[in-house]
Amino acid sequence: MIAIPLLGLGTWPLTGADATDSVRSGIESGYRLIDTAAIYDNEVAVGAGIAESGVPRDDLFVTTKLRGSDQVSGDIRGAIERSLDRLGLERLDLFLIHWPLPRLDRYVAAFEGMLACRDAGLVRYVGVSNFLEKHLRRVVAETGEAPAVNQIQMDPSLTRLPVRRANDELGVLTQSWSPLGRGDVLSAPAVGEIAQRLDCTPAQVVLAWHRAQGVVPIARSADPVRRQENLAAVDIRLAPADVDALNRLDRGESAARDVETEEHF
Ligand SMILES: NC(=O)c1ccc[n+]([C@@H]2O[C@H](COP(=O)([O-])OP(=O)(O)OC[C@H]3O[C@@H](n4cnc5c(N)ncnc54)[C@H](OP(=O)(O)O)[C@@H]3O)[C@@H](O)[C@H]2O)c1
Numbered sequence: 239m240i241a242i243p244l245l246g247l248g249t250w251p252l253t254g255a256d257a258t259d260s261v262r263s264g265i266e267s268g269y270r271l272i273d274t275a276a277i278y279d280n281e282v283a284v285g286a287g288i289a290e291s292g293v294p295r296d297d298l299f300v301t302t303k304l305r306g307s308d309q310v311s312g313d314i315r316g317a318i319e320r321s322l323d324r325l326g327l328e329r330l331d332l333f334l335i336h337w338p339l340p341r342l343d344r345y346v347a348a349f350e351g352m353l354a355c356r357d358a359g360l361v362r363y364v365g366v367s368n369f370l371e372k373h374l375r376r377v378v379a380e381t382g383e384a385p386a387v388n389q390i391q392m393d394p395s396l397t398r399l400p401v402r403r404a405n406d407e408l409g410v411l412t413q414s415w416s417p418l419g420r421g422d423v424l425s426a427p428a429v430g431e432i433a434q435r436l437d438c439t440p441a442q443v444v445l446a447w448h449r450a451q452g453v454v455p456i457a458r459s460a461d462p463v464r465r466q467e468n469l470a471a472v473d474i475r476l477a478p479a480d481v482d483a484l485n486r487l488d489r490g491e492s493a494a495r496d497v498e499t500e501e502h503f
Contacts, residue, residue, distance in 0.1 A: 240363055240386045240411050242332075243299055244449060244472045246271035247465070248415070248458030253280045256460065261287025263462050265298065268469050273389075273456045274325075275303035275336055276317065277502060281324035289326055300327060303336035303367060304352070306503035309344050314351030318360050330361040334389055338366070338373045340498055345373060346380045353383060363387065367415070368497045371404035384408045389456065393419035394426070394447055394484040396494050402453075417448050417455030428483050438474055445471035447484045 247269040252260050257280040261272055265288065274284045281302060288298065302325065308317035318333055333352055338345045345366075352364040365387030366377070378384050388405050392398045392414035405412045418424060424440040433440045441457075445468055448455040457468045476484075 239409075242387075242411065242454060243269075243271040244454060245269070245445065245469060246273045246299075246301070246413065246454060246456035248456045249274045249280055249284050250278045250458065252283075252458075252460065253278070254283050257283035258287040258290065260460060260465075262290040264465050265291035265293050267462065267466050269465070270297060271299040271301070271454070271456075273301045275334075276305040276308070276321055276324075277303070277336060281321055282326075285325035285327065295327070299331040300325065301332040301334065302330060303334040304348060305336060306339055306501060309335060309339060309348045310342055310503070312344065312347060312351065314348055315355055315358075315360075318352075318355050322360065329359065332363045332365060332387060333361045334365045334367045334385075334387065335369075337368045337500065337502055338370070338497055339501055340373065341501070345369075346377055349377050349383075349385070350381055353381065365389070365410070368495070368500075370401055370497060374401075374404055374408055374410065378408055385410050387411045387413050389413040389415055391416050391495055392448070392453065393417055393423045394429070394444060394487040395419055395423050395489050397485055397488040398491070398494065399488075400491060402451075412453045414448050414453050414455045417453075417457050418444055423487065426487055428487060432476070432480050432483070436474065436476075438471070439467055441468055442471035442474050443476070443480075444484075446474040446476045447481060450476045450481050 247264040363386035365385040367389040429440045
């Protein structure tokens with residue numbers, strides 16, 4: 239079972255000083271899980287924020303992701319070493335395959351390469367992102383190991399039940415990206431009603447909805463006050479009826495991104 243903080247700090251699309259400031263002040267205010275990716279072009283800036291925070295490395299949980307071009311080349315060890323070099327770290331906590339890219343059929347080989355990096359001590363846990371049930375099952379069948387994490391797009395308007403069920407069945411922790419629906423879901427009346435009743439903010443209600451279902455959200459805000467507000471959501475508990483009310487905002491799986499065809503390199 240993976241040991242991981244309850245809430246992560248997202249860094250996309252921040253770059254340069256904005257990313258460094260966000261990471262440094264986020265860690266200073268209490269965030270311990272930092273999420274970046276090679277393709278965000280901000281690993282150097284994120285690493286600077288980690289160093290400037292002064293928090294001991296072992297108190298932090300740092301995630302980055304394998305970009306598509308490295309999945310295709312198959313040089314997984316080179317990719318992780320380059321990410322470590324940019325971040326200024328000797329070891330990652332979590333390394334994810336960023337997208338499955340099924341057309342290229344390289345994700346099982348990439349996962350094998352990541353397992354070898356884990357066994358060599360370059361990373362504590364390896365996982366995937368944007369995988370559907372069939373991609374997960376293939377990885378497990380062909381490598382004999384389940385990813386520690388599957389990071390998927392999820393918010394109350396995209397509940398992603400089919401892939402979450404597969405994650406649960408295979409012992410894969412669900413992390414959610416765009417957990418606030420990039421802000422869009424915060425104005426839903428059901429969210430506002432619960433926020434008013436619990437005397438908290440709409441963003442806190444939505445983050446508590448993720449937590450109530452055992453999901454670790456990776457939320458991003460450029461605003462230090464909002465980052466603090468989001469962090470405080472880990473103390474908010476939703477009643478099952480409130481979780482159900484938010485689940486009714488679901489627009490269905492067809493509203494999710496099409497990972498069978500979406501490609502990023
Ligand atoms: N694995 C993947 O493929 C993948 C894809 C996309 C993203 N991600 C990761 O997931 C992270 C989060 O996703 P995201 O950035 O797309 O979306 P998000 O966290 O759902 O939403 C961010 C938006 O919500 C606003 N916001 C944040 N806190 C708020 C609050 N308390 N009240 C009101 N508005 C608030 C932010 O505005 P302000 O900045 O103005 O506060 C920003 O516009 C990314 O940063 C990245 O690390 C992963």
